[in-house]
Amino acid sequence: MIKRFERNDDVIFQGDVLDVLASEIPNASVDLIFADPPYNLGKNFNGRHDRWESEQAYLDWSFQWLELCLAKLSSTGSLYVMTSTQNMPHFDLYLRDKLHILSRIIWFYDSSGVQAKHRFGSMYEPILYGVKNKKSYTFNANDILVEAKTGAQRKLIDHRKSIPTVYNSQKVPGNVWEFPRVRYRMAEYENHPTQKPIALLERIIQASSRPGDTVLDLFSGTFTTSYVAQQQKRHSIGIEIEEAYVHIGLRRLQIQTQEQDSS
């Protein structure tokens, strides 16, 4: 069964991602998709165990929703997808024939939750970024500029230019993004094991969508994507199977709970 909650530009679907995508989201209707699925690492999502019987079973399931994603993206749409470091090569090989991969992003954070003592601890998660049409897609470079450290900070002069000029003080971020993970006691913290930071979604939404565009998150969790989309005046659609997490979304998006049964 699918439940639908809505207010102004924001929609939340409570249900299984494959059912919601197939029955509720029109093809070619979404400008930006963010997908942060369970990673098949055994996390506990409110009692739902994140573990498939085999890696192949996990990949078969993932390829089903990835295929649906591609159908839902508009002809100028963009997709950002996350998974574990060990599964990302499979996602990459699967997707590179079906859309244009523009960046392989590393989200780097300062320390792992549990400090490894007998190997190098895990301090990053990969994000694959691709677009449907490499000749026509949204990339708002000026909205995501960061401080350029090399050259500019040392006030170096670039003598290769016809008129020597100081180095640029701002630049488009590279593909290694450093944002702290969301921790207990941070203002944005919600009770969820894999909440993504607001700053991470701000960069993605500001880079790859415009005000009025539709942003879809397949596995919303704490609804960080929808929350940022709302702040940035985009339309948001969030899908989540767990009722407890849907309640977080309803609160963060300030949607009243007069649900409509979609099925």
Ligand SMILES: C[S@@+](CC[C@H](N)C(=O)[O-])C[C@H]1O[C@@H](n2cnc3c(N)ncnc32)[C@H](O)[C@@H]1O
């Ligand atoms: C990695 S978390 C997403 C975290 C989210 N990006 C955030 O910032 O909070 C994955 C989420 O997918 C949900 N989920 C798992 N299986 C699902 C399914 N079949 N359909 C929809 N949601 C599902 C889990 O309950 C979990 O909240």
